Amino acid sequence: MKYADTIEYASQVRWDKATGGIIEYDNYDDSSFDTPTEFDGKGSAPCPDQLFLASIGGCLMNTFTHYGKRLDLTFDDVYISLHASLSLHREGYRFDCIKAKIRIQAPEEYNELAERCGKLAKNYCHITRSIESAIPVDVDIEVDSKSLCIYP
Numbered sequence: 382m383k384y385a386d387t388i389e390y391a392s393q394v395r396w397d398k399a400t401g402g403i404i405e406y407d408n409y410d411d412s413s414f415d416t417p418t419e420f421d422g423k424g425s426a427p428c429p430d431q432l433f434l435a436s437i438g439g440c441l442m443n444t445f446t447h448y449g450k451r452l453d454l455t456f457d458d459v460y461i462s463l464h465a466s467l468s469l470h471r472e473g474y475r476f477d478c479i480k481a482k483i484r485i486q487a488p489e490e491y492n493e494l495a496e497r498c499g500k501l502a503k504n505y506c507h508i509t510r511s512i513e514s515a516i517p518v519d520v521d522i523e524v525d526s527k528s529l530c531i532y533p
Contacts, residue, residue, distance in 0.1 A: 401426055434463040434479070437508050441481060441520070445502035454494050456487040478517045481509075489526040496524050 393405040400422035401415030414429055416422025427435070438461045445459060461484070466477040483502060487495040499522035503509070509518045 399423060430465065430467070434465055437479065437481065437506070437518070438463050440506045440508040441483060441502050444506045445483065445485075445498055448498045448501040448505075449495075452494060452498060454487070454498050455491050456485055456495055458486040460484045476516045478519065480519045480521070482521045482523065485522070485524045487524060487526060492524045492526060496522060499524065 391407065395403050395405060397403055397413065397415075399415075401413060404412045404414065406412075413426035414432055415424055415426040417428045418424040422428075441461050442459060448454075449456060462482045464480045466479075467474045468477050483499045485495045485499055503520040503522065509520070512518065
């Protein structure tokens with residue numbers, strides 16, 4: 382399969398007339414974001430930092446499932462938890478690091494292939510690759526044949 386050399390995406394952000402905004406997409410339902418209460422926002426929706434982490438998790442997930450499909454991996458579930466640390470610097474807040482944990486549930490005979498697909502996701506997620514020179518991203522992979530506990 383041949384993939385496009387260049388891909389473009391677009392979205393628009395509009396103020397909600399309060400402490401957040403609305404993200405408008407061309408082909409999808411709008412979504413909201415808000416300022417956290419600790420910064421005098423309403424905290425009524427995810428903040429941009431949470432959406433940023435979700436985009437990293439989504440990219441890791443899509444990359445994992447892409448390689449899983451290509452390599453005929455049989456798996457039962459995938460759960461990705463993310464955690465970010467930000468610190469206040471003279472010029473404002475900045476991400477210090479992002480940690481992600483990919484947890485894969487697969488039949489025992491697929492554990493090695495599941496681990497390989499996890500490593501491919503870690504190495505080929507285009508979002509983590511794009512930000513890694515500015516923000517360290519640590520990705521851990523765990524494969525188990527038992528039910529996943531979704532709590533970190």
